[in-house]
Amino acid sequence: MRYGIDASNLVSGGGTNHLINLLSHMKGVTDNTMSITVWASDNLRAEMPRTKGIEVITVPDINGSSLRRLFWQMRKLPYLAQDVCDCILVPGGIAGNHSIPMISMSRNMLPYEMGEAFRYGISYMLIRLFYLRILQSRTFHNSSGVIFLSDYARNRIISQIGKLRGKTALIPHGINSRFFCEPKTQRRLESYSMDDPFRLLYVSVVDVYKHQWNVVEAVSQLRKKGIPIVLDIVGPAYGPALRKLTKALNVWDADRSFVRCHGNIAHTELHHLFHKSDGFIFASTCENFPNILLEAMASGLPIACSNRRPMTDILGDSCVLFDPLRPQSISEAINMMVIDMTLRDRMSKSVYEKASDYSWEKCSTRTFNFIAECAIV
Numbered sequence: 001m002r003y004g005i006d007a008s009n010l011v012s013g014g015g016t017n018h019l020i021n022l023l024s025h026m027k028g029v030t031d032n033t034m035s036i037t038v039w040a041s042d043n044l045r046a047e048m049p050r051t052k053g054i055e056v057i058t059v060p061d062i063n064g065s066s067l068r069r070l071f072w073q074m075r076k077l078p079y080l081a082q083d084v085c086d087c088i089l090v091p092g093g094i095a096g097n098h099s100i101p102m103i104s105m106s107r108n109m110l111p112y113e114m115g116e117a118f119r120y121g122i123s124y125m126l127i128r129l130f131y132l133r134i135l136q137s138r139t140f141h142n143s144s145g146v147i148f149l150s151d152y153a154r155n156r157i158i159s160q161i162g163k164l165r166g167k168t169a170l171i172p173h174g175i176n177s178r179f180f181c182e183p184k185t186q187r188r189l190e191s192y193s194m195d196d197p198f199r200l201l202y203v204s205v206v207d208v209y210k211h212q213w214n215v216v217e218a219v220s221q222l223r224k225k226g227i228p229i230v231l232d233i234v235g236p237a238y239g240p241a242l243r244k245l246t247k248a249l250n251v252w253d254a255d256r257s258f259v260r261c262h263g264n265i266a267h268t269e270l271h272h273l274f275h276k277s278d279g280f281i282f283a284s285t286c287e288n289f290p291n292i293l294l295e296a297m298a299s300g301l302p303i304a305c306s307n308r309r310p311m312t313d314i315l316g317d318s319c320v321l322f323d324p325l326r327p328q329s330i331s332e333a334i335n336m337m338v339i340d341m342t343l344r345d346r347m348s349k350s351v352y353e354k355a356s357d358y359s360w361e362k363c364s365t366r367t368f369n370f371i372a373e374c375a376i377v
Contacts, residue, residue: 003371006089020049087102171370206238213244219258233261245261282306
């Protein structure tokens with residue numbers, strides 16, 4: 001079968017990481033006659049695996065402005081794809097009217113969580129999310145199949161846009177092997193000091209629904225109680241959210257004595273930071289399927305996490321939960337984790353075991369099997 005993949009709107013982050021791993025772990029795919037044509041930007045093309053049977057095509061429109069790329073994707077690609085593909089995968093969730101079977105993916109929950117979208121206020125981002133909701137909903141309804149990453153996302157989206165005509169599949173992402181690290185021996189609280197503190201890690205984009213500022217305040221409360229703890233914040237930033245974080249830092253850690261903001265770190269280097277940390281925190285209020293949480297699990301870290309779905313579905317009782325909107329709740333959860341060595345030991349072993357359920361080989365095999373199933377009908 002001739003597979004097509006429209007990666008024209010995958011720019012960075014989870015989308016590109018998913019596609020690269022999808023195509024790098026195809027050992028379980030049994031279609032020996034398959035060929036794959038991928039339309040991608042120059043930057044993504046440079047990162048793609050050099051594998052027999054995979055052709056990566058780039059055109060000036062893909063590397064142009066977002067509007068130029070969208071016009072090409074909606075108007076030109078359907079005609080190009082029908083000549084060289086039997087079906088097409090749309091991991092970015094937006095596509096034109098394809099005459100061949102189309103399989104799309106749901107990756108972004110913000111267009112379907114209006115309470116979260118309005119955190120952006122009246123802004124370009126809010127308008128963009130409304131527009132994405134229209135385009136994605138249209139694409140999902142026109143698809144022969146839709147891949148969801150979590151049961152929460154599938155139920156939430158279908159409840160809002162109505163029943164889909166095509167098939168659906170639940171196919172979570174995998175975890176890169178470099179993140180797997182057996183849980184370290186947990187230390188007693190008394191063994192930590194202000195010179196050798198408990199290192200809490202938060203990896204995620206700094207954005208309005210990630211609430212890093214609340215975590216900073218929570219850690220500040222613990223420091224005032226004498227708990228030896230520091231916070232490492234890692235990730236790129238959305239401007240207004242970064243300003244809010246900076247304001248919180250100026251209030252709660254003016255001399256930057258216990259919060260370190262590292263900015264964006266290449267995904268290929270992130271595992272080193274995970275393996276040097278003592279615990280992980282995740283305070284998001286809107287997620288589809290947070291892969292960074294899986295990577296923390298694979299790293300064998302005890303986790304304090306937002307009490308919102310799908311995080312609770314992924315972690316179950318293997319973490320301490322908190323209300324991400326209340327710094328006091330966050331502080332109490334971190335405190336519970338830090339002071340109880342036995343709890344940390346149980347949680348770290350439990351999440352490490354859960355992480356073994358997720359692999360890119362499983363993801364790749366199930367994805368291409370589902371595409372073939374939708375294309376044959």
